[in-house]
Amino acid sequence: MTERQKDRPWLMRTYAGHSTAEASNELYRRNLAKGQTGLSVAFDLPTQTGYDPDHILARGEVGRVGVPVSHLGDMRRLFQDIPLEQMNTSMTINATAMWLLALYQVVAEEQGADITKLQGTTQNDIVKEYLSRGTHVFPPVPSLRLTTDMITYTVAHIPKWNPINICSYHLQEAGATPVQEIAYAMSTAIAVLDAVRDSGQVPEEKFGDVVARISFFVNAGVRFIEEMCKMRAFGRIWDQVTRERYGIEHPKQRRFRYGVQVNSLGLTEAQPENNVQRIVLEMLAVTLSKDARARAVQLPAWNEALGLPRPWDQQWSLRIQQVLAHESDLLEYEDIFAGSHVIEDKVASLVEESLAEMDRIERMGGAMAAVESGYLKSQLVSSHAERRARIESGQEKIVGVNSYESTEPSPLTSDLDGAIMTVDPAVEARVVNALKDWRDNRYQPPFNHPRPCKALERLKEVAAGTGNLMEATLECARAGVTTGEWAGALREVFGEFRAPTGVSSAPVAVTAEEGTPLALVREKVAKTAADLGTGKLRFLVGKPGLDGHSNGAEQIAVRARDAGFEVVYQGIRLTPEQIVDAALAEDVHAVGLSILSGSHAELVPDVLVRLREAGARDIPVIAGGIIPNSDAEDLLAAGVAAVFTPKDFGITEIIGRIVDEIRKANKLDPLEVPA
Numbered sequence: 001m002t003e004r005q006k007d008r009p010w011l012m013r014t015y016a017g018h019s020t021a022e023a024s025n026e027l028y029r030r031n032l033a034k035g036q037t038g039l040s041v042a043f044d045l046p047t048q049t050g051y052d053p054d055h056i057l058a059r060g061e062v063g064r065v066g067v068p069v070s071h072l073g074d075m076r077r078l079f080q081d082i083p084l085e086q087m088n089t090s091m092t093i094n095a096t097a098m099w100l101l102a103l104y105q106v107v108a109e110e111q112g113a114d115i116t117k118l119q120g121t122t123q124n125d126i127v128k129e130y131l132s133r134g135t136h137v138f139p140p141v142p143s144l145r146l147t148t149d150m151i152t153y154t155v156a157h158i159p160k161w162n163p164i165n166i167c168s169y170h171l172q173e174a175g176a177t178p179v180q181e182i183a184y185a186m187s188t189a190i191a192v193l194d195a196v197r198d199s200g201q202v203p204e205e206k207f208g209d210v211v212a213r214i215s216f217f218v219n220a221g222v223r224f225i226e227e228m229c230k231m232r233a234f235g236r237i238w239d240q241v242t243r244e245r246y247g248i249e250h251p252k253q254r255r256f257r258y259g260v261q262v263n264s265l266g267l268t269e270a271q272p273e274n275n276v277q278r279i280v281l282e283m284l285a286v287t288l289s290k291d292a293r294a295r296a297v298q299l300p301a302w303n304e305a306l307g308l309p310r311p312w313d314q315q316w317s318l319r320i321q322q323v324l325a326h327e328s329d330l331l332e333y334e335d336i337f338a339g340s341h342v343i344e345d346k347v348a349s350l351v352e353e354s355l356a357e358m359d360r361i362e363r364m365g366g367a368m369a370a371v372e373s374g375y376l377k378s379q380l381v382s383s384h385a386e387r388r389a390r391i392e393s394g395q396e397k398i399v400g401v402n403s404y405e406s407t408e409p410s411p412l413t414s415d416l417d418g419a420i421m422t423v424d425p426a427v428e429a430r431v432v433n434a435l436k437d438w439r440d441n442r443y444q445p446p447f448n449h450p451r452p453c454k455a456l457e458r459l460k461e462v463a464a465g466t467g468n469l470m471e472a473t474l475e476c477a478r479a480g481v482t483t484g485e486w487a488g489a490l491r492e493v494f495g496e497f498r499a500p501t502g503v504s505s506a507p508v509a510v511t512a513e514e515g516t517p518l519a520l521v522r523e524k525v526a527k528t529a530a531d532l533g534t535g536k537l538r539f540l541v542g543k544p545g546l547d548g549h550s551n552g553a554e555q556i557a558v559r560a561r562d563a564g565f566e567v568v569y570q571g572i573r574l575t576p577e578q579i580v581d582a583a584l585a586e587d588v589h590a591v592g593l594s595i596l597s598g599s600h601a602e603l604v605p606d607v608l609v610r611l612r613e614a615g616a617r618d619i620p621v622i623a624g625g626i627i628p629n630s631d632a633e634d635l636l637a638a639g640v641a642a643v644f645t646p647k648d649f650g651i652t653e654i655i656g657r658i659v660d661e662i663r664k665a666n667k668l669d670p671l672e673v674p675a
Helices: 021-033 072-078 097-110 127-133 140-157 169-173 178-199 204-212 224-244 274-285 311-326 341-363 367-372 375-393 426-441 452-464 470-478 483-494 517-531 551-562 576-585 600-613 629-638 651-665
Strands: 011-013 039-042 088-092 119-122 164-167 214-220 258-262 296-298 538-542 566-569 590-595 621-625 642-644
Touching: 011 311, 021 039, 021 072, 021 311, 072 097, 088 097, 097 119, 097 140, 097 470, 097 483, 119 164, 127 169, 127 178, 127 367, 127 375, 140 164, 140 178, 140 204, 140 367, 140 470, 140 483, 164 169, 164 178, 169 178, 169 214, 178 204, 178 214, 178 224, 178 341, 178 367, 178 375, 204 214, 214 224, 214 274, 224 274, 224 341, 258 274, 274 311, 367 375, 375 551, 375 651, 452 470, 452 483, 470 483, 517 651, 538 551, 538 576, 551 566, 551 590, 551 621, 551 651, 576 590, 576 600, 590 600, 590 651, 600 621, 600 629, 621 651, 629 642, 642 651
Parallel strands: 011 296, 039 088, 088 119, 164 214, 214 258, 258 296, 538 566, 538 590, 590 621, 621 642
Antiparallel strands: none
């Protein structure tokens, strides 16, 4: 065999950031020294949703799921001693993407970088925030304008930057089938490209440069044949759309460019060591096939269902990639699936079904219209409910969860509290104090920033008109404006948006024939309502804080509805005070709180205290989310009635337990009907 040159490996990233800019900077420099070839920045939820760390909604969330970046000083410290001109940096940021890119550009300028050489990606896909991740701020139309302005600015001034990463990753997490993942991502890309074209900011002859900078961020699940075919279908459809809809002739500009984070939703709390082989299989789906290989890969850690991974856990995931790229012979061959009729048939089927769904969305008026009508969200909630039902019935097997459940004690989790990293609760106070210092001293030496009022007024003026917002945003960054001030100014002009929840329109996914678990829980609900002398049991599902991962809350809400509850679910981003006010106004019989961001230790007890102060001691509070054992014990000791974590996969059983807690709180005898 003639020896051919080995292909270059993909970019290897670790999604990282926590606590403070200084701590994250240290982590980045350590990861780069271990052979990581690109940075992937995780921002905390206040930064993602445009709040400063001292805002009421930021309480308990600062530095939890990423790094807080409140102003230019934080961005300087985040990238200290990391030459940005030589770096490829991915920033997972959407509603506030323009702001973070502006801060990044100004820091690069301060380092003396040529900004035309900056390479990296801002996620900047707001549609999936409305559908699945929940860090949106503004309504769809102004949000699309922010995206459009960023794209046109970068194509002109930072030509190597990917200004948008159309993100289907969270769609799969929210229940999307491969067809939905392809169709919704492609429909989003079409909405964005149409908006850029129609803005008149890019000459027609330069439109190919815009298309060439559009990248995608996808999810790879454990069904790795189907996932690999999905990637081939993605590439085929993108080639067709860019050629036929936008007239792009140059094949290089039509190339489907994508990065991957493999599926975190499929990682289990039960027997978490099984997550390692899941991660490997999912990585193979996006690396084995040369014609559909990812350009960048980041892998979750084996213990993500337990809590925040430690640096060692992230290193393990990086080493998985390095072994495949450097020890195996994968990169020595052309596409090993070329000519396979099995692969070809599956790809053709995915292409056909995806194009049909894209056509349906187009007839509705496009992706933005399908978001506002609630169509896309209700489809995802339905798909997710069907998947959950397949798992609960045992039709879809998950090793260690609903099959092969017996296990030896795992040395990896023998010290559960040591198996994850915890963020020091004192970090939040330190960050808040540092922000106060910044606000007090930003005009003084050594910073000497101009007063921010003028820059913010200019931003509002441009937002109220039709000009490109990027220059005014850069002016704010240079003036020492904070994240909350920038987003607050735009909130004044654009307003805020509460996305459809998709719960009310989701169909029943679980059968309730006589003798089924759901039928038995329905009996418990009806009997308890009768015993309490009320027409229906009322259950409030609440999402306190800024955590926008609403999948679990939605599935609980849908199943409680199907079990006969009247469900109060107002969506994401509520303060404990708002949740308690709603519980009292709706006269509910139980409150369920869902939190995946780690802010449960602060926010759940706050709800408990407020209910007690209002005299509502008979309303049980149930907590669910990624809650470490020791935290669960603390919550139960504080008065929480029950705590559910990812290992509790039986939703019908959870609803039955909630009925039991309502009976206990109201001093009713336990029912013998099994849940």
